[in-house]
Amino acid sequence: MKKIFTSIAILLFTLGALGQNNMGTPYSKFGVGLSPDNYGAYTGMGGVSAAMRDNYNINFLNPASYTALDSNRFYFQMGVTGEYVDVSTYKDHSNYKVAQNASLNMAFRVYKKTFVSLGLMQKSDRGFDLVYSYPISGEPTMYYVQQLEGLGGLNEAYLGIAYQLGKLSLGVNAAYIFGKVEDRLTLVMQPATSGYYLKSQTLTHISSGLFTFGFQLPLELTKKSELTLGGSFNFGTSLHGNRTFTANKISNTSGAIMNVNNENWDNGEVFYPFRMIVGASYQYNQKWLFAGDYTYQKMSAYEEFGTNQEFQDYHKAAIGGALQPKENGRYWWQRNKYTMGAYFTRSQLRFNYTDINTYGITVGTQMPLRLARQELMLGVAVDLGMRGTHRNNQILEKYAKLRINIAFKELWFMKAKIY
């Protein structure tokens, strides 16, 4: 019973983190928000995932990896990222702190070489609050204040299954994508002593299924070295969306509300384009691990309610390495995995002839803790990077992220067998 309560509490916290406004970047305004460039169990290795498989972490980014898990264990994993971001333009400077990219996953074997994973995580985030002040066109002695707020994002609840066919592992995550994208606009004339101000809200609810397929193929090169090839992808998928637009005028003096627009677009579509991750990992002597990924998404095909958003294709390259001095060493520092990595993305965003790129380096550790009746892998990773640029009036964001990933094996939800 105690464990059930604990699980519910953790689930609630995770859902709470999912429900927050989890960004503060104006770059999240576009599309369904910004998808995380680097998260998951291998954040400390630049976020590689395609060819990553081990029996400690649930690599939910590639469903084929579930077959690497222990066959008789129940896995429970949760993670969340705390982020501090310094935002600047050539003339302004600001910062924000958020918690984001929470994930909650479970996995276990269901039949011989068949494994199942299920979980809940964030797929994209939106969050910004911009305030503008401009003179009124036609009356330069007066001005108005415009506030643009954006929030929401997409979440993903998935059920994944993986099957090992010889050395080849195949998997699929059947995900239910849900969430909302909300834009709020407030226009206030100054001084606001009479007349009205305007508040509008564009709210898009998105819900649909999305299938992500994955494969992994470990190849033993020598007795001490192994190469794994992997990849995951989803086809371009139309996500079902309902959009409402409401605009109200609100009296500056009495607070009376007057509805101006109330429009609905039911059964629209948001086209989520083809995305793939391919990569390889090389493990040597149970000690060294090197991995590299390439991610591509055809964001130029991204559409919202029939309108192409004129993005460019998304590319990401990530590399990472890990050193585990001695898996079964006597001392804890010998059993630790020490990781580091780097990644580069050319995002779908391009403004004023300027690509919005992201560069990051990561460092972290994964600490296996063997307890009396269970095992725990505590992953801590630091991700330092920057997104954007000051060139051509763009925004530069320098960020420091701390990713905590905790993976439990067994005994939390299983009674010990008595022989």
Added chain:
Amino acid sequence: MRIIFLVGLLLALYSCNNDLNTIGDTLVPAEGSVSVESFDIETSTVQLQSFPTSLNILYNALESSQLTLGSIHDQTTGELTATPYFQIIGNGNSGIPNFEDNYVYDSLTIKFPFDYSSSRIIAGDTTALQTYQIYRLEDYPRFDYDDPCIYNNETFPYDPQKPLATLNVRLEREFFTQRDEWYFKLDDNLGKELFNLIRAQDSILNPSNALDFIRYFNGLVIVPDEKNTALLPIDGSSLQLRCHYHLNTNNYIYPFNAIASYSSGGYYAFTNFKHEPSEWLKNISWTDSLPFSEYGQAVIQGLNGYMLKMQLPFQSSVDPYRTILKVEIVLEPKVDNFEDIPEPTRIQVFRLDKHSRITGNLTDLSGNPVYGYLETNPYYQEDRKFKIDITDYYNSMVSSGTGGIDPELNLLIGLPGTPIQVGTDEINTFVGANNLSFQRLIIDEVPVLRIYYANY
């Protein structure tokens, strides 16, 4: 212990301050904007030629018992002469004086009714000598139950050859402080006539027989000289005719109080306003308006009844993502206004029906009257504008779509006041600052309608 650790860790991350105020106006273009469009308003000057001035109406509507006295030359609007009419009644009989004792009549006076210590003149020059004469009326106003008030354009006969008294004063504090009291000394023949009534203890002196006294006496009028240069407010309820007499060395006063000081007696006190308009304002009436375009100016003025009549333009908009945030009328007062005539700091908007009848105050959605206030640019004092927010009215007129505003509907702008219905007359009349104040607003720029749109 492990659970506490895990929950604590999640809480630490969860409790991050998600303050998302950020920057990015260089990146994210403004999605909305506010723009303004300006339209000239078809404006004309009209004159409210008839409005109540009797105190029964003014007191009920404005809690004022002001009568107006004086004459003034306004270089813009012309001559105005304000002549107050009022009634007095006896103060009863106490047995003193009488015919048994040897009471002796001394004089009959009326205190000059301007209280310099608590009032200011309405308009005009205080340095010039002002002349006033008092006459006895030859008839008195009959009470009309269907129309129980007296208007600005009504007069009652008196014999201009028989002034009861003449007084010359200068409307300055230094002048008034030269004596304890300034008063009209009325004709002694009238004084002795009244004194004999008092000594005879005539029943018409009882306030309960006020109407009998009015029938006998008819009332008084204070007539300003045509050369006077100022308008004064006088308290119609404190006017008092005093009969001075003595017995031996004892001096006595018998007061005849204004009937306006008694409840419901205000009907018998009113002001006649006689206006000789300037050339450009001749032939204006309520129905014959003077377009702004004809002389390039328009005027609002109290006591003369000048107001502005406006036909608002309508700009249709079919853009569904554009709405009106604010609509205002902007009036620019004439800059070189150096006369001793005050300018209002507040004006008000009234509604007219298709027949140009005042239907009521223009109000916002909350039912508050719509006023215009004078705004002055602190950096450039001559940049002054009256701005009148008519957003709710304009919204209601155009919200039906592109139909526009009925061209037969107009707005009226004048000094603050209240349209009221008097007696059985179905047409509202007007009570407000227009009835009490000589405030004047000259407009020499075309009034403008500004519509602020939110584009989103």
